[in-house]
Amino acid sequence: MSDSAPEPRPGAPKGVPLGTGARRWLFRPPRRHGEVDPDRSVSFLELFYDLVYVVLVGQAAHTLAEHFTWRGTATFAVVFGLIWIAWLNGTLFYELHGREDGHTRSLIFVQMLLLSLMAVYVGHADGGDGRTLAILYAILLALLSYQWFSVYRLxxxxxxxxxxxxLIVMVVGIVVxxxxxxxxxxxxxxxxxxxxxxxxxxxxxxxxxxxxxxxxAVVTEPLVERxxxxxIIVLGEVVIGVVNGLTDTERGALVTTTGLLGLAVGFGFWWNYADLVARRMPRETGHSLATWIFVHLPLSMAVAxxxxxxxxxxxxxxxxxxxxxxxxxxxGSVAVMLVTIVVLLPTLSDYDRLPSLRTSxxxxxxxxAAGALVVGWARPAPWLLALALLLLxxxxxxxxxxxxxSEGSLINERPAG
Incomplete structure (x- = not known):
């Protein structure tokens, strides 16, 4: 028996010195434009990142639930818009340029710290807390701008x-x-x-x-999934809203029925979005991609x-x-949700397969959507309003x-390839 060390197998990976490996893991630059990874899947870090937005959206929705006024609704819309812009920036950066390394993780966790602090002040953004929220948001935009600049210089x-x-628009946002x-x-x-x-x-x-x-190409399945x-995050607010309403109200048959009907309205949101829009790839060119991205703002706002x-x-x-x-x-929420789906359908890559079907x-x-507005205007009893919206x-x-x-297909069938 020989005491000499065994020879490494041909093709076996070679070890990397600790210092070199640590530097690569911590300071590796982001992917440049064009280096899109179409084969990656949504990571646990991205799911964790999105969970922070659950808190932000929840705080904004909770405030709206307590202030059903025009000002309260306007404040909710503006604050939700700020939240969505931050989410979009973080999501697009990770999709186009992020890596599974320490550098990317560190920057995302710093974002999550800032977002968590922002959640403390979102609930009273229309008062004195708005000043602190503006400062934190400016810092967040500065961090996001640094990330985009790190790609730009490469x-x-x-x-x-x-x-x-x-980058110019981002810097202007910081100043504003x-x-x-x-x-x-x-x-x-x-x-x-x-x-x-x-x-x-x-x-x-x-x-x-x-x-x-x-x-x-920039559109990947993970991007569509995000x-x-x-x-799904904002749909959770429908469940929370029903639970909070039932918790704070003396429960009886009518109250419970109204709550369950309201929850079913949330199910209706899910069925329409999941089967008509979700997991379908948008077109890459023209106005389609821009429309697909930015119409998700009023859609998600309406659900929340x-x-x-x-x-x-x-x-x-x-x-x-x-x-x-x-x-x-x-x-109005149901109407906006339905209209945004109408706008989203032509942006999908498989829209032209069955044009007459899509048009109908x-x-x-x-x-x-028009019926939902009529129901909102008519102001029936709460249980009847929820039932009418659910039926629509x-x-x-x-x-x-x-x-x-009738076309020999299924509503949730995905096109081949």
Whole structure:
């Protein structure tokens, strides 16, 4: 028997010195533009990251549930827009440039720390807490800008035009949020609203210009899955809203029935989005990708708002008519959700397979959306309002299901390849 060390097997991986391996793991640069990984799957870190947004959205929805006023609704819309923009930036960066290494993890955990602090102040963003929220948001944008800049300086010169524009918009956002700090609460909300609308509009234009002649693909299944997961996050607010309403109200048959009907409305949201939009790849070029991304903002906002409305719906279950604010919030949320699906359908890559089918489904969804607004305007009893909205959601899905079957397909069938 020989005392000499065995020879390494041919092709066996060689060891890496600890210092070299640690430096690579901690300081490896992000992926450049064009280095998209189409074979990766959604990581545990991304799911953990999204959980922080559960808290942020929950705080905003909880505040809306306690303040069913026009101001409360406007504040919710603006704050939700800020939350969604932050989520979009973090999600796109990880999808396009992130790695499974210490550098990426560290930056994401720093973001999560900032987001957790922001959640403390989101609930009273229209008051004194808005100043602190603006400061934290500016710091978050600065961190995100640093991440995008770290990619920009590694990019090939011919690919730097779009990232440069994106960075300029991000820096302007930092300045705007910083400027809003000393303003009064009303003025600050106006500035934030302008920022949300302007940021989405400008970035939409930049994205359309970039994808007019795409040099590489950017849409992957994990990206589509992340957008679907965010909808699941806000759908959780519907469940929370019903539970909170039942917890804070003297429970009886009518109250419980109203709560269950409200919860079923959330199921209707899921059925329509999951079968008509979720996990379907959007087109890469033209306006389609930009529309697909940014229409998810009002879609997710409408679902979260409905979650807040559930509280008022259950609390007023014994009333003869639903309060005006709650009725319009619920009817409007369902209408917006259905209309956004109508807008999203033509952006999907498989839309042209069955154009007549898609058109008829869009017509049905639009009709159901109009019906939801009529129900909101009519202000029936809370249980009846919830039942009417549920029937509209159910009818739109059934119509789509029947149309798919008539074409020899299934509503949730994915195109081959």
């Amino acid at each position: 990019d090939r010169p011919e690919l730097r035009r779009t990232p440069r524009r994106y 949020m910083a400027v809003s700090v000393p303003l009064s609460a009303d003025a600050r909300l106006v500035v934030w609203a302008v920022f949300v609308v302007a940021w989405c509009a400008v970035e939409c234009v930049i994205l359309i210009s970039w994808r007019r002649a795409p040099s590489y 957008f679907g997961l965010f909808i 708002a409905a979650g807040a409305g559930m509280v008022g719906l259950v609390e007023h279950a014994a009333d003869e008519r639903t309060p005006v604010a709650v009725s319009w919030l619920m009817g 489904v869009q017509t049905a969804l639009t009709t159901a 959601l159910f009818a739109s899905w059934v119509f789509a299901f029947v149309r798919w079957l």
